[in-house]
Amino acid sequence: MQISALLIGNTQVKNNVFLAPMAGYTDYSIRKLQLENGAGLVFTELVSAKGLMYGGSGSKELLYSAGDENETAVQLFGSDPYYMRAAAESEDLAPFKIVDINMGCPVPKVYKNGEGSALLKDILKAEKIVSECVKSGKNITVKIRTGLVKGDDVAVEYAKMAENAGAKLITVHGRVREDYYSGEPDFNAIARAKTAVKIPVIANGGIFTEKDAEEMIDKTGADGVMLARGAIANPFLVSKLCGVKSDYNLKAYILKHLTLMSDRYAPRRAAVEFRKFTPYYFKGMVGVKELKNAINKTESVAEIIQLINQNL
């Protein structure tokens, strides 16, 4: 795919290969590694606007970026336009230039509160949220799905709404809410959204290989791609797409991931957080079952490092 710098409002990012927001995965450590591997922009996990305004330490922790704020977008979720704007204007977000609004989360807990993908059935509320957040002076971006149930296609309507309300970029995840994360993305819906607006449109969904990224760009004409599970499963997909030589091989990448987590989290938490990455990191390896079992049993990062050194 064609790699090019992208202007998001008044902020230029070095390329058009983005790391998606992924709750429970794209913490500081993964974002840092993927920036090192060449990503043009990385997104925090979704952060509750209300949680932030009530001073929740969990919400604040998700923002930790250690100097990478210029290449990091904070993703906010919420349904109250005024809380959303207040969060965008808060001291906590002061170092960041790009704020993304989540209009795609399918999880019932979020949806039932009128947040995430529920905003796809209330365009007036969605518009109010974007226009209020724009008043914060941040470069506001919006991440949507193509609708709620099969047959929906709200991407054009929402892309236009976002652009008119002052958003500077839109990401279209080419699936509806009821798809969650499965199935082929709706290339046509993304393509229609792309031609409907002048702001950059980023395509997301089902990119696991370089070929998938090519196909996504060819079929949608999008200005760039956003990688989610593909970047976790293949930590070097971003570097391959960007034509950047990674400083790491798989073992070095995994060890650095553990080190970065240990710098931030208590040892037990780092070990437990690491467990969810093992199905991705060790897929297809010989003896993987024993290795995963051993990692899942221990609460010691030192022991995990030893296991990696013995097995990789």
Ligand SMILES: Cc1cc2nc3c(=O)[nH]c(=O)nc-3n(C[C@H](O)[C@H](O)[C@H](O)COP(=O)(O)O)c2cc1C
């Ligand atoms: C475990 C998990 C957590 C996710 N968390 C978020 C999130 O916090 N915010 C968001 O906008 N999307 C979230 N997503 C959706 C991804 O950003 C992306 O849109 C989706 O996975 C489709 O891309 P993919 O097919 O390349 O994985 C999440 C997806 C997964 C699998």
